[in-house]
Amino acid sequence: MAYQPYLIFGLSGSRFGIAAAVVQELFLLPALTPIAEATAEMVGILNLRGHIIPVIDLRQRLGRSRQPYTLKHSVILIRLHERSVGVIVDEVDNVEFIAESELAIDVGSHLTTDAEHAVTAGLAKHDSQLITLLNPEALVQGSSMATGTARPEPIDANIEGNEFLAQFSAADQAVLQNRADALINQSESESWVGLTALAIVGLQGERFALNLEVIQEFTQIAQVTPVPCCPPHIVGNMNLRGEILTLIDIRQFVNLDTASTRQQQAVIVRVNDIVAGIIVDAVFDVLYVHPGDVTAVPTAIHATDNAYIRGVVRDNGQTISVLDITQLLTHGELVVDQAA
Numbered sequence: 001m002a003y004q005p006y007l008i009f010g011l012s013g014s015r016f017g018i019a020a021a022v023v024q025e026l027f028l029l030p031a032l033t034p035i036a037e038a039t040a041e042m043v044g045i046l047n048l049r050g051h052i053i054p055v056i057d058l059r060q061r062l063g064r065s066r067q068p069y070t071l072k073h074s075v076i077l078i079r080l081h082e083r084s085v086g087v088i089v090d091e092v093d094n095v096e097f098i099a100e101s102e103l104a105i106d107v108g109s110h111l112t113t114d115a116e117h118a119v120t121a122g123l124a125k126h127d128s129q130l131i132t133l134l135n136p137e138a139l140v141q142g143s144s145m146a147t148g149t150a151r152p153e154p155i156d157a158n159i160e161g162n163e164f165l166a167q168f169s170a171a172d173q174a175v176l177q178n179r180a181d182a183l184i185n186q187s188e189s190e191s192w193v194g195l196t197a198l199a200i201v202g203l204q205g206e207r208f209a210l211n212l213e214v215i216q217e218f219t220q221i222a223q224v225t226p227v228p229c230c231p232p233h234i235v236g237n238m239n240l241r242g243e244i245l246t247l248i249d250i251r252q253f254v255n256l257d258t259a260s261t262r263q264q265q266a267v268i269v270r271v272n273d274i275v276a277g278i279i280v281d282a283v284f285d286v287l288y289v290h291p292g293d294v295t296a297v298p299t300a301i302h303a304t305d306n307a308y309i310r311g312v313v314r315d316n317g318q319t320i321s322v323l324d325i326t327q328l329l330t331h332g333e334l335v336v337d338q339a340a
Contacts, residue, residue: 002099002100002217002218002219002220002240002268003097003098003099003100003217003218003219003283004019004097004098004217004218005019005020005021005095005096005097005098005199005212005218005286006018006019006020006095006096006097006098006124006131006133007019007020007023007076007092007093007094007095008092008093008094008095008096008131009074009076009089009090009091009092009093010089010090010091010092010093011058011059011089011090012059012064012067012090014130014132015093015129015130015131015132016058016089016131016132016133016134017096017098017124017131017132017133017134018076018078018133018134018136018139019136020095020197020212020286021197021212021213021215022078022079022080022136023076023077023078023197023288024077024078024079024084024195025048025076025077025195026074026075026076026077026092026288027074027075027077027179027183028071028072028073028074028075028179029069029070029071029073029074029075029088029176029179030046030075030176030177030179030180030182030183031046031162031164031165031173031176031177031179031180032044032045032046032055032164032180033045033046033162033164034162034163034164035054040060040066041056041057041060041061042054042055042056042057043055043056043057043088043164044164046075046086046180046183047180047183047184048077048183048184049183049184050184051084053077053084053085053086054085054086055075055085055086055087055088056085056086056087056088056139057088058087058088058089061087061115061119061139062115062116062119063114063115063116068167069088069167069168071172071175071176072090072091073088073089073090074088074089074090074091074092075087075088075089076089076092078136078139078140079140080136080137080140081137081140083140083141084140085139085140087139095285095286096126096127097218097283098124098126098131098133099126102124102125102126103122103123103124103133104122104123104124104125104130116132118138119134119135119138119139120132120133120134120135121133121134121135165177195288195289195290196211196212196288196289196290196291196294197211197212197213197286197287197288198210198211198212198286198287198288198289198313198320198322199211199212199215199218199267199283199285199286200283200284200285200286200287200315200320201267201280201281201282201283201284202280202281202282202283202284203250203251203254203256203280203281204251204256204257204281206254206256206321207284207318207320207321208254208280208320208321208322208323209287209313209320209321209322209323210267210269210278210323210325211325212286214269214270214271214325214326215267215268215269215270216268216269216270216275217268218265218266218267218268218283219240219265219266219268219277220264220265220266221238221247221263221264221265221266221277221279222238222239223238223239224236224237224238224247224263225237225238227246232249232252232258233248233249233250233252233253234246234247234248234249235247235248235249235263235279238266238277240268240277243275245266245268245275245276245277246276246277247263247266247276247277247278247279248276248277248278248279249279250278250279250308250323250328253306253308253328254306254308254309254321254323255306263279264281265279265280265281265282265283266278266279266280267280267283269325269329271325271326271329271330272330274329274330276329278325287313287315287320289313293313293314294310294311294312294313294322295311295312295313296311296312297309297311297312297321298312298319307324307327307331308323308324308327308328309321309322309323309324310322310323310324310327
């Protein structure tokens with residue numbers, strides 16, 4: 001059974017999800033600059049450390065009426081194909097792993113407008129809730145302007161010339177303005193711009209992080225066919241919807257005991273033209289970190305240098321080793337040769 005991570009958020013009492021891999025940043029609603037003659041869904045633009053980002057109202061993108069904004073609204077920044085768009089939502093929940101078996105095929109009866117059909121990738125029944133899964137490609141392509149660059153100048157707080165700010169009280173305007181200024185002036189180490197999404201997995205009681213960009217999906221391991229004359233870390237082949245995948249055991253390469261254990265889950269990764277399954281004990285969560293949060297490996301964790309561990313991150317008091325999947329699959333003893 002395959003499953004994918006989605007960021008779950010709320011809008012008008014309904015639950016929505018978008019692929020976690022395309023989420024670049026999350027922040028509370030800041031002051032925005034309206035654009036003359038923009039489409040109804042285009043609320044305005046923001047200056048994010050010198051990058052001009054269009055921000056849309058998801059309600060109107062779905063063909064619904066715009067509702068008043070509050071300080072509690074959030075913006076999800078989506079980045080795909082070198083284009084970015086901010087999406088205003090009511091609240092952001094967390095990342096959930098949704099199984100392929102939870103996806104609903106018939107979505108027609110749940111969608112009321114053509115606009116909803118245009119941006120909906122599917123529906124999921126997850127934890128007794130119905131979640132509408134959005135198509136990030138449609139959201140990004142639907143934004144009426146491309147991401148650009150600008151000098152880091154503050155949003156014009158002139159209420160008479162800014163219809164977005166004019167709907168708020170003076171106190172709320174000050175809060176929004178401060179948020180906008182912070183997004184402009186944050187240093188790279190303080191900002192969430194350029195976040196890396198890491199999938200957290202378990203191996204023999206230890207936690208490891210894999211860059212979500214190289215992960216194709218997560219799946220349960222079904223029947224495994226052994227491959228003759230292969231090294232011990234090549235577990236065998238598995239049929240995943242007609243595609244033959246090589247399953248690999250990375251424990252010896254991260255200094256873990258290689259004693260036989262039950263093989264239950266695999267992370268399907270793609271690096272260049274290589275597709276392989278990495279066996280894990282469990283998949284826990286998706287963690288968003290700034291590259292600066294990845295620090296050197298403490299000697300107490302790995303007594304010897306390991307070319308396949310590029311650092312560690314901390315989460316809820318736990319130390320998590322960050323794996324270099326590209327190095328694992330393309331260099332050294334673990335090279336996966338799919339032509340063999």
